[in-house]
Amino acid sequence: MLSRPVFDYNSLNETGNPSRTQPIKTSGLNLILISMTILAIETSCDETAAAVYGETGLLSNVILSQAIHNQFGGVVPELASREHVRSILPIIRGALNDAETSLDQLDGVAVTQGPGLIGSLLVGINTAKGLCYALRIPLVAVNHIEGHIFSINLSREVNPPFIALVISGGHTLLVLVNRFANYQILGRTHDDAAGEAFDKVAKMLELGYPGGPVIDKLAREGNEKFIAFPRALMKSREFDFSFSGLKTAVLYYLKRNTEQHRNRHVADIVASFQAALVDVLVEKTVLAAKNHRINQVVIAGGVARNNYLRQRLSQRAETENLRVFIPEPVFCTDNAAMIAWVGFQKLKQGILSELNIAPVSGMNLATL
Numbered sequence: 239m240l241s242r243p244v245f246d247y248n249s250l251n252e253t254g255n256p257s258r259t260q261p262i263k264t265s266g267l268n269l270i271l272i273s274m275t276i277l278a279i280e281t282s283c284d285e286t287a288a289a290v291y292g293e294t295g296l297l298s299n300v301i302l303s304q305a306i307h308n309q310f311g312g313v314v315p316e317l318a319s320r321e322h323v324r325s326i327l328p329i330i331r332g333a334l335n336d337a338e339t340s341l342d343q344l345d346g347v348a349v350t351q352g353p354g355l356i357g358s359l360l361v362g363i364n365t366a367k368g369l370c371y372a373l374r375i376p377l378v379a380v381n382h383i384e385g386h387i388f389s390i391n392l393s394r395e396v397n398p399p400f401i402a403l404v405i406s407g408g409h410t411l412l413v414l415v416n417r418f419a420n421y422q423i424l425g426r427t428h429d430d431a432a433g434e435a436f437d438k439v440a441k442m443l444e445l446g447y448p449g450g451p452v453i454d455k456l457a458r459e460g461n462e463k464f465i466a467f468p469r470a471l472m473k474s475r476e477f478d479f480s481f482s483g484l485k486t487a488v489l490y491y492l493k494r495n496t497e498q499h500r501n502r503h504v505a506d507i508v509a510s511f512q513a514a515l516v517d518v519l520v521e522k523t524v525l526a527a528k529n530h531r532i533n534q535v536v537i538a539g540g541v542a543r544n545n546y547l548r549q550r551l552s553q554r555a556e557t558e559n560l561r562v563f564i565p566e567p568v569f570c571t572d573n574a575a576m577i578a579w580v581g582f583q584k585l586k587q588g589i590l591s592e593l594n595i596a597p598v599s600g601m602n603l604a605t606l
């Protein structure tokens with residue numbers, strides 16, 4: 239039986255730019271364990287989440303969605319940090335209990351380093367550092383977007399190359415995933431993220447936060463052809479997106495019409511908005527796959543929960559001979575299971591981080 243390597247953090251050289259992850263030199267350490275178990279922590283925005291992942295797969299997945307932001311129609315960063323501080327330890331305890339794993343059985347801790355809200359990220363990162371220091375196990379920093387990209391692997395194995403459409407409250411990215419840790423960003427939004435557009439339109443119509451799930455449900459009763467909202471950059475051969483014009487078009491439409499009209503046609507308005515946004519997402523994703531001769535497409539992030547998008551992309555994929563992979567809804571929105579999956583791969587490959595890492599709010603995919 240191989241013994242677990244002990245990390246003597248007192249002997250580590252704490253030099254280097256603290257905002258960058260520097261792989262620990264693992265020479266001399268035998269990282270090939272018979273069985274590895276990792277705890278993952280995700281606190282980049284308004285979900286406090288922890289998960290445990292082992293050789294057999296996901297062992298637990300605990301998520302607390304902070305309800306405090308609902309009344310404000312969006313995430314209040316200061317409140318998010320405070321909520322993370324309050325909840326992080328019980329959430330970790332819950333994940334360990336569900337996985338029937340004790341702290342001394344952990345071989346590493348993975349944590350989201352960015353992108354995200356600095357105050358929120360700090361809570362997760364510092365908790366992870368404390369655990370690693372006390373338990374003398376390695377820290378594994380994970381990029382949140384990389385987590386979303388591979389969230390599909392929590393349900394089924396999808397091997398690169400594939401095109402990933404990452405659509406969440408903070409991001410809209412089209413990525414060519416050549417292999418693990420080798421990504422090419424094909425396009426991104428010039429302004430609002432897809433989820434942000436859902437949230438802002440819901441706010442205009444006083445439908446509550448987060449807006450995506452409410453619009454998804456309400457739109458089923460509406461006529462998507464009721465208003466022809468703009469589909470920005472739809473005809474361009476590039477893969478970038480822009481949703482702020484669509485959001486403004488909805489705002490002007492509401493201003494031009496009476497409140498009675500709005501109340502009578504709210505389902506039609508949101509169905510038309512959703513159709514405009516989804517049209518662009520589907521077109522660009524299919525175009526990216528065809529241009530790069532890739533026949534696998536993965537969608538990820540909170541907006542990937544959208545039923546209309548799931549249905550439209552699946553239909554389109556059939557006619558285009560593409561295979562579309564969509565994670566289970568619980569793995570689309572922010573969660574620690576996806577951080578655990580990426581962290582587990584990195585731990586196995588010995589891609590570790592030092593204890594002086596800092597959060598990176600605008601972290602891009604190439605940083606790690």
Ligand code: KG4
Nearest residue numbers: 406407408433448450454540541544571572
């Ligand atoms: O991935 P996520 O949990 O957090 C970020 O990393 O941003 O995504 C949250 C976003 C919110 O904007 C929310 O409105 C959107 O995902 N969302 C949806 C649906 N469920 C969540 N958008 C459209 N349809 C849904 N069913």
Ligand code: ZN
Nearest residue numbers: 386406539572
């Ligand atoms: Zn996310």
